[in-house]
Amino acid sequence: MNFTKAKIRDLRKMLDSGEISAKELCGEYFKNIDEKDESLLSYITVTKDEALKSAEKAQKMIDEKQAKALTGIPLAIKDNICTDGIKTTCASKMLGDFVPPYNASVIEKLNEQGYVLLGKTSMDEFAMGGSTQTSAFKKTKNPYDLERVPGGSSGGSAAAVSASLAPAALGSDTGGSIRQPSSFCGVTGIKPTYGRVSRYGLVAFASSLDQIGPIANDAHDCAILLNAVCGYDRHDATSARIDVPDFTEKLGQPIKGMKIALPKEFYSDAIDGCVKDAVLSAAKELEKQGAVLEECSMPGLKYAIPAYYLIACAEAASNLSRFDGIKYGFRGEGRTFNDLIIDSRNKGFGEEVKRRILLGNYALSSGYYDAYYKKALALKQEIIKEYNEIFEKCDVILTPTAPTPAYKIGAQDNDPVKMYTADICTVTVNIAGLPGISTTCGYEKDSGLPIGMSIIGKRFDEQTILQTADAWEQGFTPVAPEF
Amino acid sequence: MAVDMKTIEHLCGLSKLSYDEKGMEKVMGEMSDIIDLMDEIKGFDLTYDDTKDNNEIRFCDTREDIPEKSFDTQKLLQNAENTDNCYVVPKVVE
Numbered sequence: 001m002n003f004t005k006a007k008i009r010d011l012r013k014m015l016d017s018g019e020i021s022a023k024e025l026c027g028e029y030f031k032n033i034d035e036k037d038e039s040l041l042s043y044i045t046v047t048k049d050e051a052l053k054s055a056e057k058a059q060k061m062i063d064e065k066q067a068k069a070l071t072g073i074p075l076a077i078k079d080n081i082c083t084d085g086i087k088t089t090c091a092s093k094m095l096g097d098f099v100p101p102y103n104a105s106v107i108e109k110l111n112e113q114g115y116v117l118l119g120k121t122s123m124d125e126f127a128m129g130g131s132t133q134t135s136a137f138k139k140t141k142n143p144y145d146l147e148r149v150p151g152g153s154s155g156g157s158a159a160a161v162s163a164s165l166a167p168a169a170l171g172s173d174t175g176g177s178i179r180q181p182s183s184f185c186g187v188t189g190i191k192p193t194y195g196r197v198s199r200y201g202l203v204a205f206a207s208s209l210d211q212i213g214p215i216a217n218d219a220h221d222c223a224i225l226l227n228a229v230c231g232y233d234r235h236d237a238t239s240a241r242i243d244v245p246d247f248t249e250k251l252g253q254p255i256k257g258m259k260i261a262l263p264k265e266f267y268s269d270a271i272d273g274c275v276k277d278a279v280l281s282a283a284k285e286l287e288k289q290g291a292v293l294e295e296c297s298m299p300g301l302k303y304a305i306p307a308y309y310l311i312a313c314a315e316a317a318s319n320l321s322r323f324d325g326i327k328y329g330f331r332g333e334g335r336t337f338n339d340l341i342i343d344s345r346n347k348g349f350g351e352e353v354k355r356r357i358l359l360g361n362y363a364l365s366s367g368y369y370d371a372y373y374k375k376a377l378a379l380k381q382e383i384i385k386e387y388n389e390i391f392e393k394c395d396v397i398l399t400p401t402a403p404t405p406a407y408k409i410g411a412q413d414n415d416p417v418k419m420y421t422a423d424i425c426t427v428t429v430n431i432a433g434l435p436g437i438s439t440t441c442g443y444e445k446d447s448g449l450p451i452g453m454s455i456i457g458k459r460f461d462e463q464t465i466l467q468t469a470d471a472w473e474q475g476f477t478p479v480a481p482e483f
Numbered sequence: 484m485a486v487d488m489k490t491i492e493h494l495c496g497l498s499k500l501s502y503d504e505k506g507m508e509k510v511m512g513e514m515s516d517i518i519d520l521m522d523e524i525k526g527f528d529l530t531y532d533d534t535k536d537n538n539e540i541r542f543c544d545t546r547e548d549i550p551e552k553s554f555d556t557q558k559l560l561q562n563a564e565n566t567d568n569c570y571v572v573p574k575v576v577e
Contacts, residue, residue: 099561302523376530379524417517
């Protein structure tokens with residue numbers, strides 16, 4: 001029996017029945033990691049010693065019939081989520097040796113469940129990128145083709161799940177960083193509504209857009225993991241005081257009569273033909289299940305990329321000003337206070353991070369603030385308005401997750417504009433604070449690369465997008481990578 | 484070029500970053516391309532209404548200002564490069 005191919009819910013049964021112990025199960029994953037991660041490069045830190053201790057605790061809970069949904073379940077965590085006593089690098093030289101003195105709230109919640117941490121996964125430096133190639137430590141590859149990117153910024157988490165080096169993982173999503181790598185690696189990832197999951201302990205990139213969420217083998221496993229990490233947190237002022245439903249509740253329910261919107265701007269010539277065909281073919285399948293397809297329009301999408309990058313980089317410039325080499329992080333040299341800070345930042349940050357800090361300060365600086373930053377905020381209001389109008393008539397929105405399948409490593413190097421425009425399908429969801437899930441809807445004919453589609457929902461209606469993704473997945477046969 | 488060398492120098496000062504001469508040329512080219520992309524937003528004609536901003540995000544009440552136990556000082560200092568039970572910086576006053 002290959003336990004590492006099993007879903008979380010099946011692992012739960014195996015652990016509870018005694019078919020495998022928590023220690024044996026994490027051992028199976030570490031065996032896979034030892035064998036395969038040298039070429040995949042999905043983990044920055046592997047936590048074998050800590051995992052064995054957690055597995056012993058989890059086993060005790062299982063033996064005493066106190067097991068919860070994730071007791072003894074091994075998980076991978078993106079390396080920008082703080083773990084007490086375990087290195088959290090954000091894939092940056094700046095935090096290369098940083099050991100957090102506290103746990104993120106999501107880690108506290110997982111600890112209450114008795115989960116087992118397999119390790120911290122690679123990512124684009126400070127979550128800035130869509131390829132995981134800006135990582136200072138592990139430039140993760142795509143398990144479907146090692147010459148291609150896994151997407152990003154949560155590329156390590158998505159690749160690890162896809163290659164069975166973890167049954168599920170946590171990522172973070174600021175402009176598509178859970179959904180796009182999930183699409184490239186053929187797995188399912190959900191970005192919850194802004195405020196649904198606490199951001200306390202998530203190293204901030206853009207505070208009004210960041211959100212932690214699960215990546216797993218299917219929508220059902222995402223729902224199980226989401227159940228465990230959601231909820232109000234007093235440490236995060238933007239955490240929502242709202243009831244958390246059981247996200248597995250609507251799984252399996254028919255989607256007959258559900259209205260699915262297809263905004264025409266998401267199906268323009270900027271999207272590869274193979275992607276459009278796969279997503280529209282999936283839409284037809286959902287129609288056969290009883291859903292009603294409605295064409296609609298979202299004119300604001302035309303300006304979404306500059307709006308997103310101006311807001312995100314302005315917030316990043318502010319958030320990353322804390323990295324001065326004094327309190328923590330990489331320390332450079334300098335005879336004066338100012339020289340020390342500049343040298344620390346010059347040597348600690350990578351090129352993409354520096355570009356975004358410069359852009360953020362440009363947008364916020366005197367003379368440019370009204371023309372760029374305020375205009376971006378106006379666009380944010382317009383995009384929220386346009387989404388609200390669509391949701392007055394429809395239940396969910398269906399779009400491609402990315403304009404292309406995974407591209408070759410190096411194809412977008414030294415071309416930030418090309419890199420930024422590739423985010424067109426995902427950024428508006430973060431701008432509007434909505435939930436979105438990406439699931440595989442097909443494979444590129446010649447290369448066999450996965451193609452993802454995104455289902456976007458109303459604010460705090462993760463249940464319906466999980467239900468829709470699950471309805472699609474029930475009739476779809478995924479093809480695992482041969483890796 | 485959408486930005487000139489003077490603007491890049493100003494941004495470097497705001498960002499606490501610096502480049503050598505060759506690096507400045509390179510970053511000026513990259514930033515010009517990026518700002519050309521950002522300039523597309525100028526085609527959008529709408530005024531920002533700050534009374535509507537974030538009106539769909541529920542900010543929770545701030546918590547009461549009650550002192551409570553925080554992190555252990557030694558634990559907080561564990562990540563500082565140079566410590567003597569406090570953060571050590573270059574001399575500010577000669």
